[in-house]
Amino acid sequence: MSTDSQPISASSPAFEFKSGVITIPVLNLFSTDINVITHQLREKIKQAPEFFTNSSLLLDLSPLQDQELNLALLVDAIRNSGMRPIGVRGGTASQHQDAKDLMLPIMTSQNSISSKQAAPVKVEIPTQESSEPVASTTIASTVINQPIRSGQRIYVKGDLIIIAQVSAGAEVIAEGNIHIYGSLRGRALAGVQGDENAQIFCSDLQAELVSVAGNYRISEDLNESNRNTPVQIFLNNQALIIKNI
């Protein structure tokens, strides 16, 4: 049974148009040989099946530089591999016609890549190297007494201690720890050179973003129980922990 079968009054809008930005994988094609493409694609999918299976995909034909390609066969092969092509960019007029026949939209190719890369699909699988903690004991800490305003950016090598607020739109960055005795409404990034032992302390968490050694969390993902409270932020096995203090 459908759950959204409630009657909608004729006056209230049934939908709205909004522009949204999503990131989807782009397949830059360097070959027109469908067997080769299919083979290599399946190898890739094997490496990270949960990432690729049922993932939408944009086909970029511009690296082919107008070579002939049987788009219908290719799309079929990709679908059989488990991915879902949702559009085409670049390519020739006849390829565009093929795409239309396949009901695939043609995207404007403002960002199409024509560089010659070896791998047909480039996936960033996070490979965090556990670099040696940077010794920050020898570097003096910096103390700031005035508010860090929107648009200001502070970078220090050692520890950063702020005895005022950090406004929304401000950025405080330290290679060591960050202490904020005030509201943190902007961004705080500790251990930016890879020190995983770095921590952030603040007396009122309202941050846009907090990060320790590259592991970050944005405002939307903050736990409501941590918001507007004094917290300690640190890494535990690559996981960013926000703890009330």
Added chain:
Amino acid sequence: MARIIVVTSGKGGVGKTTTSAAIAMGLAKKGHKTAVIDFDVGLRNLDLVLGCERRVVYDFVNVINNEANLNQALIKDKRCNQLYILPASQTRDKDALTKEGVGKVLEELSKTFKYIVCDSPAGIERGANLAMYFADDAFVVTNPEVSSVRDSDRMLGILSSKSKRAELDEEPIKEYLLLSRYDPKRVKLGAMLSVEDVQDILSLHLLGVIPESQSVLSASNAGEPIILDENSDAGQAYADIVDRYLGEDKPHRFIDEEKKGLFGRLFRS
């Protein structure tokens, strides 16, 4: 030496020019010789709000380019003989302003004036930067809404890092908050940021709250600075602000809704 006040905000349409005109007139009416400069080159408005647009011959850019001297360009207000206006050029843009030129004009004005009010354009580009560069005091005009507060915060950051005082490592610019277009009724309904909210975000000394008022628009259109309208609450608010700036201790007004007789008082939470 004159005291240079910049009226700034970052965001447009919050009431910088209205405030500049009111503050300058208020200081002049207190007997202090005051000059008010329109830094909004290309979008000249201050002369309209002060009702002297028909008397503009030379302007700020002419003086900077040595095409006219200061006395030729300064317009003496007809209502108050202590107030002088240096209008902006409407036919040029902000690139016509140079740091040396502005510095020279301000230095010359400093010899004879007690206060110089600089009406900053919106934005954080050249015009706004030059308006605040030489300032001693900053009146940050903010509306009780988030984007205005955010922009004011940005402006405060620039004041504390890019002004002459900051560059020479002198005593920093004194910053004051002016909260304009405030409507206690809407604050109570939760539709507008309260004074406390804004102060919490900006942590700034509050010089005054100017209530939202119909009389501001009609005063602007008539070319009368609102401070001359003693019957309007906005005019009174600006008068209070001038008094506070000059060191008088006046309680804040217009923050709470006016009491509505016995029943209103009984049912107030």
